[in-house]
Amino acid sequence: xxxxxxxxxxxLGFRRHELLKExxxxxxxxFTPYDSSRDxxxxxxxxxxxxxxxxxxxxxxxxxxxxxxxxDISTLxxxxxxxxxxxxxxxxxxxxxxxxxxSANAFASALKTSLFDWKLKGKRGIWxxxxxxQADLVPIAIQEGFKxxxxxxGFLMLTYWIPDEPCLxxxxxxxxxxxGGFAINDKREVLVVKEKCSCSSSDVWKLPTxxxxxxxxxxxxxxxxxxxxxxxxxAFLEMVAFRHVHLVAFEKSxxxxxxxxxxxxxxxxxxxxxxxxxKWMAYDEFIGQPYYQEDHMLKKAxxxxxxxxxxxxxxxxxxxxxxxxxxxxxxLYYYGGPxxx
Amino acid sequence: xxxxxxxxxxxLGFRRHELLKExxxxxxxxFTPYDSSRDxxxxxxxxxxxxxxxxxxxxxxxxxxxxxxxxDISTLxxxxxxxxxxxxxxxxxxxxxxxxxxSANAFASALKTSLFDWKLKGKRGIWxxxxxxQADLVPIAIQEGFKxxxxxxGFLMLTYWIPDEPCLxxxxxxxxxxxGGFAINDKREVLVVKEKCSCSSSDVWKLPTxxxxxxxxxxxxxxxxxxxxxxxxxAFLEMVAFRHVHLVAFEKSxxxxxxxxxxxxxxxxxxxxxxxxxKWMAYDEFIGQPYYQEDHMLKKAxxxxxxxxxxxxxxxxxxxxxxxxxxxxxxLYYYGGPxxx
Numbered sequence: 001x002x003x004x005x006x007x008x009x010x011x012l013g014f015r016r017h018e019l020l021k022e023x024x025x026x027x028x029x030x031f032t033p034y035d036s037s038r039d040x041x042x043x044x045x046x047x048x049x050x051x052x053x054x055x056x057x058x059x060x061x062x063x064x065x066x067x068x069x070x071x072d073i074s075t076l077x078x079x080x081x082x083x084x085x086x087x088x089x090x091x092x093x094x095x096x097x098x099x100x101x102x103s104a105n106a107f108a109s110a111l112k113t114s115l116f117d118w119k120l121k122g123k124r125g126i127w128x129x130x131x132x133x134q135a136d137l138v139p140i141a142i143q144e145g146f147k148x149x150x151x152x153x154g155f156l157m158l159t160y161w162i163p164d165e166p167c168l169x170x171x172x173x174x175x176x177x178x179x180g181g182f183a184i185n186d187k188r189e190v191l192v193v194k195e196k197c198s199c200s201s202s203d204v205w206k207l208p209t210x211x212x213x214x215x216x217x218x219x220x221x222x223x224x225x226x227x228x229x230x231x232x233x234x235a236f237l238e239m240v241a242f243r244h245v246h247l248v249a250f251e252k253s254x255x256x257x258x259x260x261x262x263x264x265x266x267x268x269x270x271x272x273x274x275x276x277x278x279k280w281m282a283y284d285e286f287i288g289q290p291y292y293q294e295d296h297m298l299k300k301a302x303x304x305x306x307x308x309x310x311x312x313x314x315x316x317x318x319x320x321x322x323x324x325x326x327x328x329x330x331x332l333y334y335y336g337g338p339x340x341x
Numbered sequence: 342x343x344x345x346x347x348x349x350x351x352x353l354g355f356r357r358h359e360l361l362k363e364x365x366x367x368x369x370x371x372f373t374p375y376d377s378s379r380d381x382x383x384x385x386x387x388x389x390x391x392x393x394x395x396x397x398x399x400x401x402x403x404x405x406x407x408x409x410x411x412x413d414i415s416t417l418x419x420x421x422x423x424x425x426x427x428x429x430x431x432x433x434x435x436x437x438x439x440x441x442x443x444s445a446n447a448f449a450s451a452l453k454t455s456l457f458d459w460k461l462k463g464k465r466g467i468w469x470x471x472x473x474x475q476a477d478l479v480p481i482a483i484q485e486g487f488k489x490x491x492x493x494x495g496f497l498m499l500t501y502w503i504p505d506e507p508c509l510x511x512x513x514x515x516x517x518x519x520x521g522g523f524a525i526n527d528k529r530e531v532l533v534v535k536e537k538c539s540c541s542s543s544d545v546w547k548l549p550t551x552x553x554x555x556x557x558x559x560x561x562x563x564x565x566x567x568x569x570x571x572x573x574x575x576a577f578l579e580m581v582a583f584r585h586v587h588l589v590a591f592e593k594s595x596x597x598x599x600x601x602x603x604x605x606x607x608x609x610x611x612x613x614x615x616x617x618x619x620k621w622m623a624y625d626e627f628i629g630q631p632y633y634q635e636d637h638m639l640k641k642a643x644x645x646x647x648x649x650x651x652x653x654x655x656x657x658x659x660x661x662x663x664x665x666x667x668x669x670x671x672x673l674y675y676y677g678g679p680x681x682x
Binding site for chain 1: 509
């Protein structure tokens, strides 16, 4: 009987070549062992359960019922077990997140093998998505040299850049997108809210604002935020302006789009989880608050809204157009002109 | 001598109440053990090293040199070891990422204790940032109920929503921001590139485009991308239009800002890592490509650029304004009008 290969120190604690004798084969089953030898994936034969005698220095130790794999040494060949993956358009690889091994050891082994294989094949960027339920694989990927790319509830995306040159992989999502709704009625009253928070502006009457939802359009988000916070229905008219600011929440950047809205109802019903109060407030009283008078950015944005209301300003209109680029219907925002200025 | 508390099955493999007798105290040292009893953090006294005798059913087992902690049972009080953290403005807690325990066991214990404490105190959203070098703590946080929020190279942010109501925590960054530069010279020639990729549009002459860098302004990004890809210097004139599309890369959303640029030089030197070729191309030949003729979205955007070049269209200008809101100087983009239409 050919000597068994004891696979790596991690598996049994003994070095591979220390097997002296094997005894009895009790049963056969197939498995994929973790092989700590970094660059030598063995072609393996079915697993056997054996009683083995080992040497450790001067000592002789007998261990019973050890599971080992018998390598077919005469036919050693490169048959790496790579992770299931597909090529992208940029010479990179996208790993199938639904076929990752469930065991950490098996994943570690397959990941090493796969990276070795992809390096040989000249691949560039590797994309690895790990679902939340397999979070125990994350430290293994990091240890192997992967970097965090982006994350959201349910999964984490990591990347690995193979070439010995600056990484050309695109960065992950970097911006939060906020919308503010400027709804003014024919009595020149602006729909405003007081937020429920222990922040410095909790006493200020402000426009309803919020972040857009996943895959939500800007104008839809503005109408939704106003409806949720105040109960008032509105229709989007135009994008008056947008602000771009950096190093805000989570040190990320923020785009805030100020949207002109036409009120379609007037009764107020607040969302008391986030809002203390809401009301229709005379524009002059609204813009007269120190919060706006002392802030050039906010004051200018509100003045533009008023100019748009008085037809002295034209913002961007949302135009839905098909694009063959990605087969999607999407919105192009541009000046609808000419303006009645 | 008071009976030692054997801390949990994980630690020694015995149940807490099975200690019969302790023998000799050999030395004293302090440590924080992992306590698997979910909701009962003990006030602990210094660690002692003992020789102990235990019962396991009918068997009596003696173990030497066991490290145990002696609880001061008469003064049992709630002194949970919570993670270092501070309150945010919304009734939540931000955990200090630089003071997380290095050991996984210690982290697991402290996290349980902290969540118990924060629940008692009525806290709402918990923010946990785990640096890359502590990736082994990630599965522990997930197991405790934390969710991925966002990530970038170097760290992962997770959150935990305590109240029994819909989560009000803001979502993480959701958009990638792209810029495209339309640079046209006085011979009505547009600066165009052919990308180096195995994608379907690798044969098309397109505008230089790319994603903006972290904390980079939109117009800066457009000027930079043109410079990097073609070697040509430009100055930003106006934002002609922007496109909003969903479910693109990584199922995220994308905002692409089309920027009108004034060329300041003409010699071309391409970045051959990403670009096959670049040249000045007559506008009619550029827009005549099927890629543009067959795509309503792209064609409209290019036509707007040409109208802007011919002073028949006005986009948004970038105005830098201070904001007291967050003390930052940032840009407000709005129609600079009136237009010479």
